[in-house]
Each structure stands twice: as structure tokens, then as C-alpha cells.
Amino acid sequence: MNLNATNIAIIKRLLGGRNSRSLKAILLKIEAADLSKLFSLLNDREIRLFVDALMAVDKASDALKELPPPNLIEIFKKIDTQKLVTLLTYSPEDDSSYFLSLLDEEEAIQILNLIEPTLRKRLNQLLSYPEDSAGRDMSTQVFTLSSSLRAQDAIEEVRNRTQEESVYYIYCTDESGRLVGVISLRALVTAPAETPLSEIMKKEVVTVKPTTNSQKVAELVSHYDFVAIPVVSETSELLGIITVDDVLDIIQEQATADIYATAGLQEDDRVYTKPKHSIKNRLPWMLLNLMLAILVSGVVALFEETMSQLIILATLNNIVAGIGGNTAIQTLTVVTRGLATGDFNFISYYKAIFKEVRVGLTLGIATGTCAGILVYLWKGSAVVGAVICVSMILNSLVASSMGAIIPILLKRFNRDPAAGSGVLVTTLTDSFGFFSFLGIATLALKYFT
């Protein structure tokens, strides 16, 4: 059932009333991902009742984890501590540890202390993994069976032990809980009844460590078209699995991070982020850019005398810098994206740089010639036309080389190419653009007028 105006109205009415059975019935029919959209339509009292109702139908954690973090934090503030403890106790461990990670430290510790010790220890363990690691992404509910079971008993176990529709692989462990193989449900179903799992399982399993970077996990899963990848400890103990739907989220987040990086934005700066937080986030970037702009102006200032003599230079200099900037950004984008998506499996760095420079130079010759002619027609000065043409060609050479080389170097030195390149390349290109245009113009003024 989809969420629509009618059933939103019904749910809101039922939240106020006492008929919890009808409410449960309707909530059971709607996907958790859709239910999460309801929160923004409810007042504080309704939110508390809605969380209760979701907990009663076992959909609270699924619905809550779909919310943007700031909204979720707001909701947690509205729920009383004891309710939160209950939620964290009955949610899957990985969800609970995610929820805890959103609370401020003091509150998290307070709540952890109210949770029963075994679970508390396990949650603390999950929280100890670094952010953006497999340990944080993994689900700890894994269906495991002993590799010594016979196929038919294994099927019986599947029948009895799991309500989950999404059991695709069964992980086989030895007596000490070490992962020794994996078997697809299909292979299990089609195996002769008496065969032990150890004979039908696939023994070479691709695994990751809990500290493996999320990005790396996403690459593995998408490269091999896996549905899930197991996370194991140093001693091969099975800790959890990361499923392909987690990987979808990782890839979406990574794309956002890449897109954001070139604009100097932090990943948690979204349309719904509080203004204060966004300002704090963006201010350092703006100040950095201000400093760089002043530096670039310093280059322009060197030529104030030349500009005084021929004021159209002041009018035209941003054309050179602007086109250079565009060349740089196009090259940068292609190379950075190539680094992110593995395109460099199919071409060497050297060849890619050489190609980008060829492309940049050709575009520089084309746009430089156009600009030269247009400026000549507009301002009537052949010398200025020639100066703009030559400086644009030089500038695209610089822009495309910088745009291609800088991200590759950053990657070599294990820096994020998306984050650092943009501002570096643009500043260099702008400075060089102004310098070459005004510099060549100074020489031209000296010899041709």
C-alpha cells in the first residue's frame, strides 16, 4: 500500500484515538521507507504516539533510519529516555549503534548504561569501528549454519530460524565460529538431502575486515555483482554482512561527497541543515577563497600601469581567466571522475594527461581565435585581439595540464582528488590567465604602440 492523502489522514486520526488494532493493521501494510515520510507531518504528541505504534509493529528502526540525521536527532529529543532504551534494545544492533552515534556523547553514555550489559558491550564494540568503515555499515544479523550439517537439516533450520525473506546466502562456520564457506539458497535447495554443507559450500569467500573503508566495500560488491559480502575479524570470525542495499546508500553518499568536494561543502550540509550549521561549515571555504582572490588580485595589481594606459585590458581580462577556468574544470572533472570510477583500469595516467592537454590546447586555439576576432571587431584593436588570442592559447595549455596532473598527484599521495583540486587549479589558472594576458599586453604596448 502506498502512502497517500487518504491514509495519512486515517493514520493521523487513529494516532489520536484508542483503536490501536486498526492502526497496527494499516501500518503493517505500508513499507517502512514510506512511513518515514510521515514524521514531518506530525506534531510532537503525534510523533511520540507514532513511534509507539511503529514499535508495536516492529517497524520503528526501519522507518527511523530512513530519516535525515538532523530530523532523527530532533525526534530522539522528543522521546523519553526509557522509550529510547526500549527502542535500542529491540532494534537490530547495527541500527541501534547508528542511532547511538547520532546522540551527543554524554547522552549516549547515559543511555548505554541503561541497556543490559551483554548488548551494551556489543554496541560499544560496533561504535568503536571508524566512521565510513565496514564495521559501521554491516548488519550483524547473519544466518549461519555449521558446515557439518546435512542439506536437508539445513533447510529445516532455514524454515525454523528465520522470518527474513532476504536470506540469499547461508554462511557456514566451523566449531569455533570461523567462516569456512558460503552457500546460496538455491544450491542448498537443489543439493541431495544427505550431503553435508561442507561438500556443497563455496570455500573461497571474498571477505572484508570491519575496518575496511566503506568505499572499498562498495567497489568490491559492485565489481563482482555480489548481493552481500561478509565481514570477518582477523581470526576469520564472522562479524556481520554488508548487503547490496547498504552499498547503494554508500554509493549515493560517495557521489554526494564527490559533488560536494569541488564546491568545498561538507557532506552533512543539506537543504534541511540548520542555517547556523551551514554557515559554520561554509565560512572557512569562503575565507580561503577570499584570500586566494586577493592573491590573484595581487597578480592583476602588477599591471595597473598597463591597464591605466589601455583601459580595455581591464574590461577583457576576465574573459581569459574565465575560459581558462572552464577548461581547467572540464579536465579536472573528467580526470577526477575517472579516478573515482576505475576508468584508469583501461588507460595509463600518462596517456590520459597527454590526451587532456591535446584537447585543452585545441579548444584554446579555437576559442582564442574566436575571442581575438570578436575583440578586434568590438574594440577595433588588432594588437589587443592578438594578445587575447595568444594568452588564451597559453592559458588553456596551463589549465588542461594542471587540471589533469593535480588530481592524479593528489591521488598518488593518498589525498582526495575531488576535495583539493578545484580551488588549487582555479587559483593557478586565474593567476596565470591574468599574468599572461596583461603581461603579453605590457610587452605589446612597449613594442607595437
Next chain:
Amino acid sequence: MNLNATNIAIIKRLLGGRNSRSLKAILLKIEAADLSKLFSLLNDREIRLFVDALMAVDKASDALKELPPPNLIEIFKKIDTQKLVTLLTYSPEDDSSYFLSLLDEEEAIQILNLIEPTLRKRLNQLLSYPEDSAGRDMSTQVFTLSSSLRAQDAIEEVRNRTQEESVYYIYCTDESGRLVGVISLRALVTAPAETPLSEIMKKEVVTVKPTTNSQKVAELVSHYDFVAIPVVSETSELLGIITVDDVLDIIQEQATADIYATAGLQEDDRVYTKPKHSIKNRLPWMLLNLMLAILVSGVVALFEETMSQLIILATLNNIVAGIGGNTAIQTLTVVTRGLATGDFNFISYYKAIFKEVRVGLTLGIATGTCAGILVYLWKGSAVVGAVICVSMILNSLVASSMGAIIPILLKRFNRDPAAGSGVLVTTLTDSFGFFSFLGIATLALKYFT
């Protein structure tokens, strides 16, 4: 087994020799996705032999489809027509239609004519779906069973009919081939032997049409955490399924398209693209930018007289435009990404615009004040310092409003906000930046000096 220097050397040696059994044995052990990386290390003769060997172990289409399109086209040129026909005949239909879509039209028709009529008709059908539609992405090998079968017979069918490890859902059809339900392998395994599928299947199935946009399919699958989604005709006939690994590819491509759009790049312009193709792709964008830069210069030209009187204005004007541009791009990026990832499910357009303008204005006041003070210290002119401060504040107001409003408007009118916004917003901000700075300076010169 992973691909490494040792087994690359072994494969290359075996390709030259006659021992096809050892070659097959080694190829069977390596994942198709890894085998595809080998192509770039082989010469023409080896490539032909390698394709033969891959076909012999039934891995040709899986390995080939991992290659970047231009590389794949090159390889197809090296294979003789009859071999290509064989490859297309024995590959999964969706892979074959993808391969055909890469060939130029004449060649595709020639090859289609050599393919046996039933398959040809089906391939033509697949090729008739629009690009970036579910019909192009779907796999046509779907495991279907009649809904009247009993659970135990269904398991028998799974055993007999499929070698695929990746059967997660079984689609149930009625006598006329219409999709009537879906059942997970787990539910099938755990159902009592005599139950007909129609009693255990889930009857409410989320489906898409073959013409549904790929982006929409990706949203559905990732929103609901599906492993696969069925594609049905207008009459509910089951045409194929799209699996989550296809969705991973769609999301990667979409991220690339979004990142590329703001830089005016086409999606097929990659590090390995031929220079000629990249130049043709990028030239229109560069020329558009040249025209816009000249337009912006037209604004600056209005103030040549003012600049002649006070040449430091020419030095400083790019600071105002630069900082405005950064404000615009940050706002634009946050809003565009919000539109792409569904963040607007949790905030209204109106509130988001208001927030961005508040943020932009605050940043403008901060950077404007800094710039004013620095310019006063650098150039010793309080008037110029005040002018730069005021114009930067005004410009950030304009930049953040434009950056927030334009992508939302484009989305409203069903245009791609990522593609159109950047250049529009930057041009407006640059023009306004120069206009306000030089305009206010002109007024200031008139009254304060």
C-alpha cells in the same frame, strides 16, 4: 582466484599454445569482471584467441560488457562477423542487444540479418526501447513458474531448470503469461509441500514498464531495498527483471551525469575517450562560455571611465565576482543534490530557499567585512573598502537567491537542474558582481572624492 602478474603471464602463454583445456581451467576460476581487465594487455591476435576462449567457457558476454564502450567497439572491429553472430546468438538477449546498440547502424543491420529470425525479432524489440529505460536495462532471463504449481513441484523445477546461483525471487504467472505474484526462494522452501504457489505468493508486486526511466527504476529499488524489480508490459506480461546490480550501475552513471552536467560535459567523455570526440563534445560549451564572458565584459565596459579614474577598481573587481560565484555554486550544489536525492521529502522548497538566502547573506557580511578591511589596509582607501564590502553583501544576496531558485524552477519545468543551472547562475552572479561593485564605486567617486 584473482588476476595477478603470474596468471596474466600464464594466460598469455596459453593463448599462444594449443592446450585449450588448461586455458579453460584457469579462465573458469577467474571472475568475468577481472578477466575484462586483460583485454588492454593483449595484441590483436591474442584478443581474438581470448574471445574464443571466453566463449568456450561461457564468459564472453560477462567479460565484454564490463569494458568501456569505446574499447568494446574496438574489439568488435577485430572479431570477424561470423564470430560476432555466434557471440550474439549465445549471449543473454539483453547483453546481445547492448552489444548491437554499440555498432553503427549499417553493421548492426547486417549482423541482425545473419541471426536466426526468432531471436532477431526479440533483439529488435529490445533495441526499440528508448535509451536509459527499463527495457534497455532489464535482463530477459527470468525464472517464472505457473501459480498453480505446488510448492514441492516448484522446488523440483528450481532444481532442474536453473543453473543460476542468483535466483532470489520466483515470479508466478497465470496461463496467459501475466505476472500474478512473486515468491521468495525462502518462502518457497519453507512452505508445506502441497501448497499451491498462488496461496503463498505475494500478490501486490511493485512493477515498472519497459519505457520507465532508468533513474525512476533506481529510485524505486533503492527506496524499497529490493533485490530485483519486474518489468511488465501494458497487459501485465512479464518481460524481464532489473536486478540491484544493474541499479548500482545506473546510480554510478547518474552520479557521473550530475557531476558532469555542471561542467558542461557529456557522459561519454571519459579519460579514455578519443581526443577528437572530446573536442567535439566540449567545443559548444566553451563557445557558449566565451559568449557569456564577452557579455559579462560588456557590463564591465560600461565602467571603463570609472576604472580609468581609479585603476585599483580594475584590480579588485574579480574579488567581488569570485566570491559571489562561490556562494552561488555552493547554494546551487546543495539544492541540486537535494533535488536529486529526495532531500526535499523532508523540507519545503520555500523553507529551503529562505535558509540558503540567510546562509548566503551571513557569509556575504562576513567575507565582505573582511575584504573591506583587507582592501583598506592594502590600498589605503576607506571608500574603496566600503564599496567592496557593500557590493559583496549585495552580491551574495543575489548569488544565494539565484543559486537556490534557478534549479528549483528548472526542476518544476522538467528540465535537468544540474545541466542548466551552473552557467546561468554564474553569468548572472558575475554580471551583477561587476555591476554592483563598479556601479557603487561610480556613485562613490561622484559624491566622496
